[in-house]
Amino acid sequence: MNALSHKDRRVLIVGLGLIGGSYAQALSRAGYEVGGIARKRETIDYALSKGFIGEGTTEVTENFVGRYGTVVFALYPHVLVEWIRRYQGMLAPGTLITDVTGVKVSLLRSLAPILRKDVEFVPAHPMAGRECSGIENSDCSMFRDANFIVTPAEGNTPQAVAAVETLARDMGFRHISRLSPESHDEMIGFLSQLTHCIAVSLMACKESSHLVDYTGDSFRDLTRIARINEDMWCELFMDNRDELLSQMDLFLGKFTELREALRCGDEESMKAMMRLSTSRRALFDRQKEIEEGD
């Protein structure tokens, strides 16, 4: 039994990059009828040849778009907003729209004044990715251990939210949850964006090629995410600017506190911070061990 009606099992993916391609692959495997829109013909051809989509086009036409009950936007946020502005007239009334964007509040703010009232946008964030991009790197197995977060917007219907959660379940996401757009952006600002800021700053500190031979795991661990798609991350940072600035300030405060304790030789404060950090991090280890033991 599936919560989606016949028309909802026809899903259009707009943007066939790494995530859009993986969505298409996962949904096709799950028995959905999947269509795709991409800028380049090669992308469509690749998706067709791999069976990720049943049909695809580089031209946005009402005839094509209007046939789908669900549309997933796997685009950069500003491209998504531009698409809605130009093409939303082609969407069938009642279309369910969702997205994959990593920042929510600013997107909702941009869409609120322009989105048609007879379509419904349920924002979502699949927390999966790779260090590479492009449909040729698509691989829906990346969803298996990943979290999927729905961030219902004002006015979303329970049916539409449930439908997006069904999509996520059918794509194989491990853990599906709901957060408000604000809580989501705060969480992402801390867990993902701040950590990328730290990794980039650390790597920017010095020319370090002569250090490669001496690096242990700690430096490698802290800088693994320092390889970064600058266009995408810059846009995500800017879209979450106020929240990220306050997360950066929180970190700056703690780091400066540790620096001051060291400068003053205040060993008790240093040790207290290390004990706190150790006990907090232990929770993450236990959780991981439980997962691995599954």
Place this chain on the structure above:
Amino acid sequence: MNALSHKDRRVLIVGLGLIGGSYAQALSRAGYEVGGIARKRETIDYALSKGFIGEGTTEVTENFVGRYGTVVFALYPHVLVEWIRRYQGMLAPGTLITDVTGVKVSLLRSLAPILRKDVEFVPAHPMAGRECSGIENSDCSMFRDANFIVTPAEGNTPQAVAAVETLARDMGFRHISRLSPESHDEMIGFLSQLTHCIAVSLMACKESSHLVDYTGDSFRDLTRIARINEDMWCELFMDNRDELLSQMDLFLGKFTELREALRCGDEESMKAMMRLSTSRRALFDRQKEIEEGD
């Protein structure tokens, strides 16, 4: 053919914790005659039962200590200095001494005025470890992929330096190199101590147990080393204080630069930093891939 004479193949390990125990295990396997000194009888019994040592004691006596041509100190730095102060009279003339301490300049400064002139101290740093401690966690397989750094001190003889490198080779270290004590401490300040400061500060930012479900790899990667032995790390930080403070300031400068670019919406500066970070980190990936491809 071995560079060490008969007497040099008798090695005494003072301090049978995680590293001392693993040294004992590795050297016994390599055919050395290994003795051990520890504070607790259980530690000696464990080391004997596992065949890590051929003999061991909790009492420091001239009869025992004087029989070894090589002595490895696997102790906290201040305990090492105290041991030398109290017991160095028991060392045989010509004894080769080495250590496993993570910070070098301050240790050499402490030992210089007190160390007997008829023994030779060659400082070394095995860059291996575990998140746990104690001889029961000893496992010399941790040396297999690890770096071993000798930091020759003023007045070290080529023979003594070569002898310590032979020990490292016989214990199975992958990469053995030499650095001055100053370069070593600068490198460790950046690669190891700064990264631990960052991880501890990040973990100290907020109570995060409710975030466990949402963490992707980036937060886990950056905080893996936030579980930390506060006594050991506090001592290492204090022993390398000036160097670590300047590494922390270097990082603070870059992080603040990124924060300012974000605050001002200076996307070009943000992207330039991300591009730099991406290209620098790529070197580490390539190196790692080459290693894994071995």
